[in-house]
Structure formats: C-alpha cells, structure tokens
Amino acid sequence: MSAPTADGTGRSGLPTDPADVTPEVLGRLLNTDVRSVRYERVGSGQMAGSYRLTPEYAEHTGPNPPPATLVAKLAIGELSQRQFAAGVFRNEVLFYRRLAPTLTAPIPRCHAAEISADDTEFILLLEDIAPAEQGDQIAGCAPEQARAIAVAAAGIHAPRWCDNTLFELPGLALPTHDDRVLMDSILEPMADTFRNRFALTGRAADAVDWLVAEAGPWIERPPRRFALIHGDLRIDNVLFGADGAVTIVDWQTITVGNPLRDIAFLLSTSLTTADRRAHEREIVAAYHAALIDQGVTDWSIEDCWESYVDSLIQAPMIIVFGCGAAMPTERGDRMFRTMLDRSAAAIDDLVPGALG
Template sequence: MGRATFPRGPEGITTDWLTDAVGAPVSSFEVEQIGMGVGLLGRMLRVTLTGDGTTPSSIVMKLPTLDEGARRTIMKPMRFYEREVHFYQEAAHAVPVATPKVHFAEFDPATDDFVLVFEDCSDRRMADQIAGCSEADADTSIDAMVALHSHSWAALHASTYPWLPKYCDSPYPQAWGGMFKRGWPRAKEIFGARIPKQIRDFGDRYELIVQPYLDEITAEPVTFCHGDFRLDNFLFATKAEHAPVTIVDWPICFRGRGAYDLAYFISQSLTPEDRRANEERLIDRYLNGLTAHGIKYPRDQLMRDYKRTVAWCFLYPVAVVGTVEIKTERQLQLLQGMLDRSIAAIEDSAALEVLR
C-alpha cells in the first residue's frame, strides 16, 4: 500500500480509516496509550470504538517507538517492524499457537513505519515478568513452545517465509555485535556492582562469540523460533473459550534451534530460585513434548545449545540499555531483573565453560 494508507501516530487516526481497518462502521473513537514499561520496541494504543452492532468495542494498535535512536540502530537494520508485519500477514494463521486476531497489518519500506491493528485481548490475564513466572504458567508456556517448534521442525526453508532470517547471515551478526558493543560501556556504568568480575570479563570479550554462536544455533535442524519468548509477551486464558496462552510480539522471530526459545524463557522469565527448582523439569517437559510429536532432539545437543544460549542472552539487557531510551521505572526494573537472572543462570549452568 502507499504511504498515505495508514496513520503514523495517534494524531493521524480517523473514523474513516478505522472503519476500513476493522471492516465495520466507526462513528467515533477514543485513544489511550497502554503497556508503558512493558514493551521496549514500540508503542501500544487502545482505541475505544463507537459504531453499530458489528463494530468491536475496542481494538489495540501497535506503532513504532518514538525513540529515533533505537529505530535507527536496532529496528531498521534488524528489520524488526517489517518482519512482524509479515508474520501477521503470512504466518499467524499457520502457526499452531494462539495469536491476537489481526484486523490490519501494513509496513512502509520507504520510512520503516508500520501499523498493526489487533483484537483487544484485555480479557486475558497478563503475568508480570518482574515478579516471575508461576509453575502453572511455565508449564503452559512450554507446551505452547512445543506446539510452535514441532509444527515446522526441520521443515522450515528459506523459501517458506523469505522474510524469516537465519541470524548467522549478514547483516545480523554485525548488528547484534554492534548493539552489544554500544551498550556494554553504558551497562557497566548503570549496573556497576551487579556485574561480578567473571561476567565483566566475559562482557569484555563478548564480540568473539557472536558469529560462532549464531552459526551453531542456526545449524540444521531449525524451526520457527519466536525469539522473544518471555513472560511479558504472554496473555493467559481467563475464560473457557480462550486458548491457554496467546502469544504476542513477533518482530524477532527467526529460523533457529528450539533451545534458543527454551533457554531464553527459562533464564529470563523465572526468578533464579524458581528456575533452580524447575529447570530440569521444564527441560524434560519440552523434550517429552517433542518426542510425542516424533521429534528427537538429543539431550546432550539440547543442553549444549541451551547453555550457550544462556550465555548469549546476556546481550539483551546490555543491548537495550545502550540503545533504547529508558523512560519508566518499570523498564529499568525489567532490565535489572533480566541482567540479574542472566548472570545467575550463566553461573549456575557453567555456561562460560561450554563456550570455551
């Protein structure tokens, strides 16, 4: 579509555009910003609609972040916005996990602007990643991961979704490495004593692992990885008609080994205490789930991939702190929690030994 076909911000929303977007008459609307401190890469708006009996009472819109530095250094080179729009246009209906119904999805390659219009899922329960994941929610999340991964295990090719990358290919190693390099001095400044010497030494040489790790985690067999499989991106059922969990935020999806999502989720969404108590059980649940689908992921290979990914995930809080403007206390708490959990998981799993 042309550049004028969707609004670039709340000020550009009109009743005519909303009518076309949701496919039902809209006579008036009200806009509020939501999700402050939850998402780091975009803006979320809830739009309350007035229309007729076919008009939804509200919808949710996702728009680009106002942080131009983050757009320039993360979103555009990594093609995050373009990828998420493609996901909802081409893959959301095919993956065997629940995603929000999308009314409208469009991307402008000339400006890297986009808009997504979803059903309002506020009747689901959103957990709090800062507080940590309960055992029941962890089980539900692992089951959804098994469903996602088993659907396209060893059957996902470059031609399946041409927009779905392998992160070992240029420009992704350079972009990931560049984000860490920019963020590391700032992370040491902000987090200071939270980073023990062994981890600080690891951060100083982190750029050496980027290409080798990405080569290994994207070696066959690969599957459809969410890439940001964490608690803040899950909406849990509150009614019988809901799927057990609805998964949002797909801009980081890629072709890779399943251990990526598994290690990222367990190391980032559970408190260290809960992870230590449940880690082996959740890994077994994942492996048993794959086995039930006729998939063999040898445990020794899974654990190698898992531990290397635990170390890799140290990138996330570091890269975000160096490239995204932190505007709320919750964002800072989230990043501190991600850093602390990452360090604890690296130490507990001896992940640095596997890297050597």
C-alpha cells in the same frame, strides 16, 4: 524517508499517534462503518505503542459482527527512532501476514496489518485478549506459568521444524560470517555502554564479558536443528488468562535459529533463580514432550537439554542489545538489570567455568 505530517500520520497515511486512528482510518482497515473510536494505552512496549480501541459502529447487518474492542499497535516517536526500528516493524507485520496462520501457538487474531514502503510506519489491529493480563518481567512468574509458556512455544517451533521454506521470506536466514563480523563490530561498544550505565560488578559483569568473548563463535555455529523462533520470549510478552491460558504477543524479533534459544531466554530471565533451579529440567522436559506430540521425531530429551544449556547466551545478548535499542526508562533499567542478574546465575550454574 517519510516524515510525520501535521495531523500525526506519516506520508503513507498510516497513523503514528493513537489520536489519528480516526473512525475513517479504522473503518477502512476493518471494511466497516465506524462512527467513533476511543483509545487507551495498554502494555509496556518500548519499540512501538499498543492501544485498546473501543469503536462505535454503524448498524451492522452481516453474519460476522466487528470486534467490540481491539488492540492497535503502531509506530510512534520521532522519525529517527522509527527508522532505527524499521526492521522489527517489518518483522511483526510479516509475522501476522505470512507466519501466524501456519503455527499452533496461542496468538492473537489479526484483523488488519499494513506497513509503509520504508517500514517506518505500520499498524496492526489485533484481537483484544482482555481480561488477560500482561506478565511482569521484574516480578517474574510462577513455575507453572513458565511451563505453560514453554509448552505453548512448541507451537511456534514444531510446525516449522527444519523448514527450509522459511528462508524464502524476507529477513529470515541463519546468521552468516558477515553477520558475525557486523555483530562483533557493535557488540563490544554496546557492552561497554551497558557496563558503565549499570556500574556492573561481580557475576553480572562477568556475564557481559562472557557474552563479548563467546557470542561471535556461537552465533556463527550452525544449529543442529532450526525453527522459527520468537527471539524475545519472556513474560512481558505473554498475556495470562484467569484460567491459566497464555497468549504470546510482540513478534518483532522473529528469526530462524536453535529453538531452545526461546526456552533458555524464557526460563533464565522470567523465573527467580530458586524457581529456575528447582523446575527448569521438568519444564524443558514438558516442552520436549510437546514437540514430540506435534510431530518432531528427530530430537531426544538429551539433545533438548544440551541445546538449552548452549542457548543461555541468548539472554545477555538480548539484554545488551535490547537495552541499547530501547528508550531509557526507570522500569526498563530495573527490568534489564533484573534479567541480567537472573541469567548470570543460570550461566554460572550450568556452564562450568564461564564466569570464572
């Protein structure tokens, strides 16, 4: 395994600190002459760091000028943390290299994507979507924003709807029995840690108990339809433009599965309970209409709603595992607890008897 060197880069030569995105490194990645570069932290990512870069270029004479600003995403932190997160780093680089060009969802343009042989060091150079602003998971979003994201998500799912060639890519597969056994071996200890960390009681505690009891059979059951899914589709991972446009970011958790997992996670964690109850059926219908508009022909609105309800377990699963994987922060703890309370209400509303 590679380790950081004294200058902040890994042995692969990729930066593990934003200060080491030097003019030379940036110039190589962009294939142009960079004289200087400034950076500032953006976003609230807990698995990697994102930084807005403002380069100064040498005189450019070609037809396509380099970007005035861009966002660099890279692996940061101690080697042990980066080793733990190596799989999600690999996923995101794979996404931008191989999958993003095949989708119709609003995704930042990728200018460069490199990763080390052991997947512990990577850098992405992405289109800067400023002045669009990141959503706030704790505050939640308006129903019209959730609707715009759900419709945009059809551009993730529809282009690769039941596409068996997805399984030819590394790391993309439907869960197997062995995957279930592995998950079962770690889920209950992680759930115990989560319960104790947040001193859970009532409906929130019941939702974690339900997750532990039901996640194994759920994850092993083959979906009626599958697609590429984002896996962590929530408003912290969306940029909102002043004109209402949305851009979906943070593609570290891509997988193949029931596409309604994305929609269930989005609505049950990013809307207030009152807004979800008032608008979720209309939003699911708008998402379904967008699928049909993009060529999906074998999926009724009844199928869509049934899969939405069946996918509500995605939220507590991602919350428990995500909390265990992320570095503890005050905001992170507030976020995970807020998301669990909202998702527990959705489960209680739509899955009769699940929470006692």
